[in-house]
Amino acid sequence: MGKNYSIKEVSEIFNITTNKVRFYEKKGLINPKRDMDNDYRYFTEDDLIKLQTILMYRELDIPIEHIKDIFTDESKDNILNHFHAQWKVINNQIHRMQLIQDSLEEIMDNIYEGENETYKEKIIKVIESMNEVWEIKNNWKDKWDFNSWARTYDKSVERDSGNLKFYKYYNDILDTTFNKSIKNKEKTIKVLEIGVGTGNLADRFLKNEYDITGMDQSREMLNVAKEKYPKLKLRLGDFLNIPFENRKFDVIVSTYAFHHLNDEEKKVAIKEILRVLKDDGRIVIGDLMFENQEEKEKIMNRLTKEEIKEIEDEHYSNIQLLRNEFKRYNRELQITRMDELVFIIEVN
Numbered sequence: 111m112g113k114n115y116s117i118k119e120v121s122e123i124f125n126i127t128t129n130k131v132r133f134y135e136k137k138g139l140i141n142p143k144r145d146m147d148n149d150y151r152y153f154t155e156d157d158l159i160k161l162q163t164i165l166m167y168r169e170l171d172i173p174i175e176h177i178k179d180i181f182t183d184e185s186k187d188n189i190l191n192h193f194h195a196q197w198k199v200i201n202n203q204i205h206r207m208q209l210i211q212d213s214l215e216e217i218m219d220n221i222y223e224g225e226n227e228t229y230k231e232k233i234i235k236v237i238e239s240m241n242e243v244w245e246i247k248n249n250w251k252d253k254w255d256f257n258s259w260a261r262t263y264d265k266s267v268e269r270d271s272g273n274l275k276f277y278k279y280y281n282d283i284l285d286t287t288f289n290k291s292i293k294n295k296e297k298t299i300k301v302l303e304i305g306v307g308t309g310n311l312a313d314r315f316l317k318n319e320y321d322i323t324g325m326d327q328s329r330e331m332l333n334v335a336k337e338k339y340p341k342l343k344l345r346l347g348d349f350l351n352i353p354f355e356n357r358k359f360d361v362i363v364s365t366y367a368f369h370h371l372n373d374e375e376k377k378v379a380i381k382e383i384l385r386v387l388k389d390d391g392r393i394v395i396g397d398l399m400f401e402n403q404e405e406k407e408k409i410m411n412r413l414t415k416e417e418i419k420e421i422e423d424e425h426y427s428n429i430q431l432l433r434n435e436f437k438r439y440n441r442e443l444q445i446t447r448m449d450e451l452v453f454i455i456e457v458n
């Protein structure tokens with residue numbers, strides 16, 4: 111039989127108050143035995159290990175209820191789900207803090223440089239625009255439910271059962287995206303794929319021994335990608351809150367994903383993509399697009415009701431809008447048409 115510890119000893123071992131130990135007991139995270147004679151708690155070595163785990167998880171800010179659930183179901187999948195959820199919370203906090211810091215900087219510059227009281231109006235404007243961006247970053251929802259599509263996605267690409275047949279040249283589009291993205295780039299480059307899905311494009315980089323990280327907002331897509339390509343590095347994250355530091359990647363690629371953002375969201379995403387891209391980096395996006403509004407109207411006029419409905423369920427890009435947006439950051443855009451509705455854009 112191992113040693114038993116009193117609550118006082120436990121609090122000394124972990125350098126925490128006895129109240130804190132009682133708190134975790136009250137929350138049902140630990141369950142020390144009671145001495146029948148005097149009702150004192152006594153803790154076994156297993157209780158100590160559990161308490162140490164609780165304290166470690168609390169260092170990561172994992173909520174009490176989540177820790178409780180991890181203890182109930184210790185499967186790898188459940189633990190990963192909780193760590194991913196926490197990763198997302200922390201990433202969102204970082205993005206929120208960054209927005210606040212940028213706004214404070216802008217406000218301080220204005221106070222230094224502004225005439226008399228004019229800076230007061232400017233402060234309001236900066237805060238309003240900060241809130242607008244935050245709403246866009248925070249409000250994107252996966253209305254297509256990619257989690258439930260993940261397991262059948264590859265099959266549905268093969269079947270291509272939609273009216274518009276936009277997967278007709280799928281492999282060609284992925285090959286071309288890959289080839290364009292590695293043009294003149296060394297093998298040592300760091301590549302990020304956004305909306306990696308089940309990993310079909312990332313696989314082209316892996317096979318050629320490139321350092322690629324796949325990111326997706328869907329946990330289930332990440333699960334499928336990991337099962338198919340165990341060596342693929344994967345992260346949970348979305349276009350609007352990319353979980354990486356500034357200027358980390360040489361190349362950013364994406365296929366069939368950007369059309370899940372509307373025009374306002376695309377503008378915020380472009381800023382995010384450029385933030386994590388190196389100054390001489392390249393972006394290659396293969397996706398559903400129209401060249402401009404005029405082209406869109408021409409094509410839409412020829413389509414059936416069902417086809418129009420399919421298009422309206424997504425947010426096909428207007429290439430002219432993307433071109434203008436990238437121009438604001440002094441970036442040039444080139445296009446390659448792969449099909450009537452599928453283009454590859456390269457941004458250098």
Ligand SMILES: C[S@@+](CC[C@H](N)C(=O)[O-])C[C@H]1O[C@@H](n2cnc3c(N)ncnc32)[C@H](O)[C@@H]1O
Pocket residue numbers: 250256304305306307308309310311325326327328331347348349350364365366367370371
């Ligand atoms: C149609 S699938 C394409 C998957 C893969 N790129 C391909 O070409 O087969 C779209 C993928 O983009 C992801 N996605 C959609 N919106 C996203 C967003 N805002 N941020 C990150 N990923 C997103 C979805 O979860 C899904 O895995």
